[in-house]
Amino acid sequence: MDASGSQQLFDDWDDISDSEFLNIPSEQQSIEPHLNSESAVKHSVTFESPCASTSSVHNRTAEALGKETVNTENVRGLKRKSLHENSCSPMQRFFKRHLNVTLLCDQSWCEMKTVYGLLKPFVKRKEMQRAEVQIGKEIHLSREREIQDVVRVNICTREDAEAIKLLKMLHMTPLLEAGERVREFPVFGVLEGVYVMGVIDELVYNQKGELVLNELKTRKQNSLPSSAQDKVNCFQVGLYKLLFDGLVRGEVKKDHVLNHLKLRSGQVLGAGVQAHAKSIGVQVTTFEELVDALLITVSCSDLPCIDLLQIEYYHQGSSGTIGTRVAPFDEAQLRAELQSHLAYWRGRREPKGVDIEEAWKCKSCLYEQTCNWTKNRLQVSDQQADHASS
Numbered sequence: 297m298d299a300s301g302s303q304q305l306f307d308d309w310d311d312i313s314d315s316e317f318l319n320i321p322s323e324q325q326s327i328e329p330h331l332n333s334e335s336a337v338k339h340s341v342t343f344e345s346p347c348a349s350t351s352s353v354h355n356r357t358a359e360a361l362g363k364e365t366v367n368t369e370n371v372r373g374l375k376r377k378s379l380h381e382n383s384c385s386p387m388q389r390f391f392k393r394h395l396n397v398t399l400l401c402d403q404s405w406c407e408m409k410t411v412y413g414l415l416k417p418f419v420k421r422k423e424m425q426r427a428e429v430q431i432g433k434e435i436h437l438s439r440e441r442e443i444q445d446v447v448r449v450n451i452c453t454r455e456d457a458e459a460i461k462l463l464k465m466l467h468m469t470p471l472l473e474a475g476e477r478v479r480e481f482p483v484f485g486v487l488e489g490v491y492v493m494g495v496i497d498e499l500v501y502n503q504k505g506e507l508v509l510n511e512l513k514t515r516k517q518n519s520l521p522s523s524a525q526d527k528v529n530c531f532q533v534g535l536y537k538l539l540f541d542g543l544v545r546g547e548v549k550k551d552h553v554l555n556h557l558k559l560r561s562g563q564v565l566g567a568g569v570q571a572h573a574k575s576i577g578v579q580v581t582t583f584e585e586l587v588d589a590l591l592i593t594v595s596c597s598d599l600p601c602i603d604l605l606q607i608e609y610y611h612q613g614s615s616g617t618i619g620t621r622v623a624p625f626d627e628a629q630l631r632a633e634l635q636s637h638l639a640y641w642r643g644r645r646e647p648k649g650v651d652i653e654e655a656w657k658c659k660s661c662l663y664e665q666t667c668n669w670t671k672n673r674l675q676v677s678d679q680q681a682d683h684a685s686s
């Protein structure tokens with residue numbers, strides 16, 4: 297199911313659920329952006345492997361960013377200010393009614409990078425145009441199309457946009473109950489007081505009758521990822537489990553959806569959405585009726601909580617599986633990590649960059665040249681070196 301019209305304006309759901317992984321360069325790899333358009337030159341940044349000369353990376357990146365910022369110096373000044381502006385929380389500053397799983401996983405990799413991604417969306421957009429990201433998207437789409445058709449539905453309002461996803465869930469729930477495999481299953485709920493959304497790659501029962509979540513991660517390299525990337529992926533599937541389990545347990549309430557997303561309960565759904573609902577056997581007129589129908593269907597279904605979390609690493613070049621990993625699930629640890637992330641979004645602390653042990657992440661980061669965290673860290677190490685030599 298797909299929505300046409302003004303969906304992009306409304307779509308905050310991470311519909312390609314491995315985008316954050318593809319967005320994280322491996323510490324072992326050399327990445328070359330494939331930006332072919334003329335305008336892309338202005339924002340392109342050359343990556344090198346960590347063992348390459350740092351100064352050469354600095355010089356080329358500075359040159360690229362210099363071109364990029366011809367007309368944006370004033371904007372950059374404002375952005376620097378906004379990074380440390382404490383008058384309102386980042387949730388308010390970035391106009392966020394909710395967070396999505398992809399963003400939280402980005403934050404697990406480097407919080408400062410996530411913030412820069414929001415402040416400089418054009419850099420992020422260019423990064424998302426890299427060939428391996430696009431190939432990963434195509435692989436996900438083709439997998440989805442193996443088992444479900446794409447239906448285009450016209451939407452007119454924010455309620456219509458959300459309705460499309462709820463209808464997708466309503467359509468998939470009985471299929472999953474009947475033992476069929478479903479892909480791109482949306483999930484949402486309130487975690488630690490914040491509304492979080494995500495999209496599960498695949499749900500299927502295994503031979504033991506366990507409900508298994510499969511997360512597909514496509515890779516340019518024919519090798520398993522680093523432990524740092526694997527940790528982020530485990531965090532991601534853990535969040536999906538929390539959200540899915542909350543839905544089937546009936547913990548998600550109608551008011552959560554309406555109030556957190558600021559949607560109008562009585563909004564009449566567009567003609568295209570109503571027609572689509574009818575075609576899958578759902579009789580609803582307003583958005584509120586649809587939310588009621590979805591929450592009752594999922595919570596009263598026979599669906600269990602997710603039993604097993606799996607991550608499949610898939611090689612883009614050979615179209616073969618590299619390996620499958622069973623992700624651990626420790627709810628207390630997961631919630632503690634989430635709370636730490638949310639402390640930033642609630643404005644209770646400043647954003648943090650990577651720890652010194654993970655400084656290798658900065659070598660392939662688009663924001664290395666402008667990152668205040670890196671600059672401060674270099675200053676501190678210079679001061680320590682001066683102190684030691686005096």
Ligand code: SF4
Pocket residue numbers: 406407408409410412648649650657658659661662663664665667668669670
């Ligand atoms: S340079 Fe390092 S600390 Fe700064 S945003 Fe990038 S990864 Fe994070």
